[in-house]
Amino acid sequence: MIMNEIAKNLKSVNEKIKAACDKAGRDFADVTLVAVSKTKPNEMLMEAYEEGVRDFGENHVQELVGKMNTLPTDIRWHMIGHLQTNKVKYIVGRVYMIHSVDTLKLAKEISKEAQKKGVTVPVTVEVNIAGEESKFGGTLSDGEELVKEVSKLPGIEVKGLMCVAPYTENPEDNRGYFKSLKAMADKLSLKELSMGMSGDYEVAVEEGATLVRVGSSIFGARNYN
Ligand SMILES: *Cc1c(COP(=O)(O)O)cnc(C)c1O
Numbered sequence: 001m002i003m004n005e006i007a008k009n010l011k012s013v014n015e016k017i018k019a020a021c022d023k024a025g026r027d028f029a030d031v032t033l034v035a036v037s038k039t040k041p042n043e044m045l046m047e048a049y050e051e052g053v054r055d056f057g058e059n060h061v062q063e064l065v066g067k068m069n070t071l072p073t074d075i076r077w078h079m080i081g082h083l084q085t086n087k088v089k090y091i092v093g094r095v096y097m098i099h100s101v102d103t104l105k106l107a108k109e110i111s112k113e114a115q116k117k118g119v120t121v122p123v124t125v126e127v128n129i130a131g132e133e134s135k136f137g138g139t140l141s142d143g144e145e146l147v148k149e150v151s152k153l154p155g156i157e158v159k160g161l162m163c164v165a166p167y168t169e170n171p172e173d174n175r176g177y178f179k180s181l182k183a184m185a186d187k188l189s190l191k192e193l194s195m196g197m198s199g200d201y202e203v204a205v206e207e208g209a210t211l212v213r214v215g216s217s218i219f220g221a222r223n224y225n
Contacts, residue, residue: 005220006044006047006048006051006218006219007047007050007051009217009218009219009220010035010048010051010053010218012217013033013201013214013217013218014033016201016202017031017033017201017202017205017212019202020201020202020203020205020206021205023206024205024206024207024208026205026208030210031205031209031210031211031212032055032210032211032212033053033055033212033214034055034056034057034078034080034194034211034212034213034214035048035053035055035056035057035214035215035218035219036056036057036058036059036080036197036213036214036215036218036219037056037057037058037067037215037219038057038058038059038060038063038081038215038222039063039222039223039224040219040222042067042070042071044219045067045071046071048218048219049071049072049075054074054075054076055075055076055078055096056075056076056077056078057077057078057079057080057099057213057215058077058078058079058080058081059079059080059081059082059100060081061079061083061084061087061090061091064077064079064091064095065090065091065094068094076096076097077091077094077095077096078095078096078097078098078099078211078213079091079095079097079098079099079100080099080100080162080194080213081100082100082102082136083098083100083101083106085105085106085109088106088109088110088113089113092110092113092114092117092119092121093113093114093117093119093121095121096122097121097122097123097124097159098110098121098122098123098124099123099124099126099162099194099211099213100124100126100136100137100162101123101124101125101126101146101150101158102125102126102136102137102138103146104146104149104150107123107146107149107150107153107156108153110123110153110155110156111153111154111155111156112155113155114154114155114156115154115155119155120155120156120157121155121156121157122157122159123150123156123157123158123159124158124159124160124161124162124192124193124194124211125137125143125146125147125150125158125160125161125162126143126161126162126163126164127139127140127143127161127162127163127181127184128143128163129163129164129165129177129180129181130165130166130177132166135164136164137162137163140180140184143161143184144184144187144188147161147188147190158190159190159191159192160185160190160191160192160193160194160210160211161181161184161185161188161190161192161193161194161195162193162194162195162211163177163178163181163194163195164197165177165178165195165196165197165200165204167199168199168200169199171199171200171202171203172203174200174203174204175203175206175207178195178196178200178203178204178207178208178209179207181193181195182207182208185208191210192210192211193208193209193210193211194209194210194211194212194213195207195209195211195212196209196212196213196214197212197213197214197215198214198215198216198217201213201214201217
């Protein structure tokens with residue numbers, strides 16, 4: 001990607017978040033843009049950093065830890081991908097938030113590691129909002145139970161809910177899912193809602209997202225080769 005493309009993209013994404021906030025009567029300051037930098041090289045993250053971005057999202061522990069060890073220490077790292085229990089120890093106490101808590105087993109491991117390190121880990125509980133086979137997290141009703149169980153664990157603080165909505169060409173298709181997640185968060189008195197990606201973050205913000213996870217609209221398409 002050519003120079004300044006990232007700056008331009010960030011400006012555009014932020015303007016769209018602002019417009020969605022205005023439309024919904026929300027405060028722009030209540031929405032955090034998490035720049036999803038998976039597969040992207042440090043130079044690109046630093047371009048975003050120079051533009052003021054401090055929240056970065058990654059989905060693989062090894063890549064996350066590698067970037068964390070190299071890049072500025074004031075970055076807030078968000079673990080947004082499926083997390084295996086045997087990798088928990090590498091990120092507890094180092095990441096700002098774990099978004100993808102999808103089982104009680106995982107939460108217990110985070111709790112155990114947090115106690116060992118004397119820290120509290122902020123998390124969101126992942127809900128499989130559309131009940132897709134390919135996605136992690138419980139359904140809406142399982143999710144509620146999971147929130148209750150996870151909330152009892154020491155060293156872990158449930159801040160809110162997270163979902164990865166279905167891939168769609170039309171973001172309006174996901175509005176209903178975002179509404180459902182918002183309703184569930186309200187019912188459980190949870191503040192944070194991690195929802196919305198490049199394809200649907202404006203709709204997610206209109207429906208109450210406090211953390212939007214945007215990758216390709218900032219850094220360009222990912223190449224997995
Ligand atoms: C990759 C990823 C994103 C960002 O996806 P884009 O469509 O590139 O914005 C958001 N959330 C999760 C969980 C991801 O894995």
